[in-house]
Amino acid sequence: MCSPEVMARVRASxxxxxxxxIAGTLGALALTPRGVLAQxxxxxxxxxxxxxxxxxxxxxxxxxxxxxxxxxxxxxxxVNTTIAENGFYTNQLNLQEHxxxxxxxxxxxxxxxxxxxxxxxxxxxxxxxxxxxxxxTESDPDSQVxxxxxxxxxxxxxxxxxxxxxxxxxxxxxxxxxxASFINLDGDDVQHYPGxxxxxxAFLIEEREIVGIGVDTLxxxxxxSQDFGTHITILTAGRYxxxxxxxxxxxxxxxxxxxxxxxxxxxxxxxPTRAFALL
Amino acid sequence: MCSPEVMARVRASxxxxxxxxIAGTLGALALTPRGVLAQxxxxxxxxxxxxxxxxxxxxxxxxxxxxxxxxxxxxxxxVNTTIAENGFYTNQLNLQEHxxxxxxxxxxxxxxxxxxxxxxxxxxxxxxxxxxxxxxTESDPDSQVxxxxxxxxxxxxxxxxxxxxxxxxxxxxxxxxxxASFINLDGDDVQHYPGxxxxxxAFLIEEREIVGIGVDTLxxxxxxSQDFGTHITILTAGRYxxxxxxxxxxxxxxxxxxxxxxxxxxxxxxxPTRAFALL
Numbered sequence: 001m002c003s004p005e006v007m008a009r010v011r012a013s014x015x016x017x018x019x020x021x022i023a024g025t026l027g028a029l030a031l032t033p034r035g036v037l038a039q040x041x042x043x044x045x046x047x048x049x050x051x052x053x054x055x056x057x058x059x060x061x062x063x064x065x066x067x068x069x070x071x072x073x074x075x076x077x078x079v080n081t082t083i084a085e086n087g088f089y090t091n092q093l094n095l096q097e098h099x100x101x102x103x104x105x106x107x108x109x110x111x112x113x114x115x116x117x118x119x120x121x122x123x124x125x126x127x128x129x130x131x132x133x134x135x136x137t138e139s140d141p142d143s144q145v146x147x148x149x150x151x152x153x154x155x156x157x158x159x160x161x162x163x164x165x166x167x168x169x170x171x172x173x174x175x176x177x178x179x180a181s182f183i184n185l186d187g188d189d190v191q192h193y194p195g196x197x198x199x200x201x202a203f204l205i206e207e208r209e210i211v212g213i214g215v216d217t218l219x220x221x222x223x224x225s226q227d228f229g230t231h232i233t234i235l236t237a238g239r240y241x242x243x244x245x246x247x248x249x250x251x252x253x254x255x256x257x258x259x260x261x262x263x264x265x266x267x268x269x270x271x272p273t274r275a276f277a278l279l
Numbered sequence: 280m281c282s283p284e285v286m287a288r289v290r291a292s293x294x295x296x297x298x299x300x301i302a303g304t305l306g307a308l309a310l311t312p313r314g315v316l317a318q319x320x321x322x323x324x325x326x327x328x329x330x331x332x333x334x335x336x337x338x339x340x341x342x343x344x345x346x347x348x349x350x351x352x353x354x355x356x357x358v359n360t361t362i363a364e365n366g367f368y369t370n371q372l373n374l375q376e377h378x379x380x381x382x383x384x385x386x387x388x389x390x391x392x393x394x395x396x397x398x399x400x401x402x403x404x405x406x407x408x409x410x411x412x413x414x415x416t417e418s419d420p421d422s423q424v425x426x427x428x429x430x431x432x433x434x435x436x437x438x439x440x441x442x443x444x445x446x447x448x449x450x451x452x453x454x455x456x457x458x459a460s461f462i463n464l465d466g467d468d469v470q471h472y473p474g475x476x477x478x479x480x481a482f483l484i485e486e487r488e489i490v491g492i493g494v495d496t497l498x499x500x501x502x503x504s505q506d507f508g509t510h511i512t513i514l515t516a517g518r519y520x521x522x523x524x525x526x527x528x529x530x531x532x533x534x535x536x537x538x539x540x541x542x543x544x545x546x547x548x549x550x551p552t553r554a555f556a557l558l
Binding site: 049050051052055056057060061062063064075080083087088089090092093096098100101106108109110111117121122124125208212228237255259260261262263264267268269270271272274275277278 | 330336340343362367369371372384390403404466481510539540541544545547555
């Protein structure tokens, strides 16, 4: 990408600076000038946005081993250049959109539906409801978030606010260390993991005003679904879904705000998404 | 990915629902049950996070034509499946990490530096300073953000707050409709566009406490740089950069909060990033 002379100069400069002790390792950060680093100081105290005191990452690290929906292809991450050889380090990413923590845009299942790049950004900041079905999931991997679960959440927390993002916490992410158990195929190659009941999805669309739903599993529908009923209900209504979300178990049932850093490539049916909860 | 019978059932269900008028186009959204949609209602009124009234997308749509640093390869977005043929629509993404609006992580130039997936999320919510050098850029494409520009910003807005994200607004994005003029090569294949002066970068690292810097051009360094001086200064100090940012000209010099939806794949030297400003 650059001439050998330029790269030689870059390497010389890097070596000089690294000898001066400002190498960019996180561990070395505490040694940078002024002694105190933003990350260990108080960057959260100064943003003008207020009403929160912590941030939770709702995103898994995407690895080449991260499980994908059966029939799909796992992500490939290939080194393109290295500092030693080229002066800078880069990788090539080759992945299907629906990999890792990711968004399903309406266009994933709706002809003429919005692609991810077209979703108004106002839908990416939303009050977050977390519906915990981990207790029933423990005894039955085919458990679903039902209308009754939503109503029970509302009994405890009040009616879902307009523009809410509704997440299922099933505890399933604890299986990610064993990808096969995350997909959980039976002898007939049917998946078994929790999801949203299509009737609950219809309730959220017809009786409440949501921006989208999210799950900590591979699919908005439960694994054994044969008809993608929840996908169809949510996405053909112009709402989005997030799949393979992380750390939902650390959130309160109500009170968090989700920020959805969704994909923005043209014609996106979805794609890798960086999502945070502000608390 | 699924049996033909399952997909036939999906298509039948989709057709039935679309006939019922709940196709997922944005235009059709106003016709969904309850008449009022979250996106056109007041989703911003209800998040518990407060102190802002609007959200600005700082991200360009990544297209296959989006310009890349000379020598790089443009993004490839290839249709994998379609609703008509497969029941659902998906694409394959093949892209180098430093494509479109994207992050440079410390590891991009610092041996042993943090990869993007390792950066603490607290650094992704930050008070935002926008330094407008568009006036001098108009007459000189080799303009840089200098220490004097930073001090002039501070004269008007007060000292940069701890944990700030400092962005250069040069007006360069108006050239994106003509990718060649965005890269702006001269007869000797040297690029000409604005960036941060390495001395200004050193000032931000040594005299202020920043989380990162951003530009509306292809590089943290100005195009004619021969030594990546600003990249090296920022990244070897463990801070991150954002390149090819959008809509910086719509922001106030001070008062916005940036949310950085950075990439989270393993060993990331950087990658496509969805960034927002809350105002």
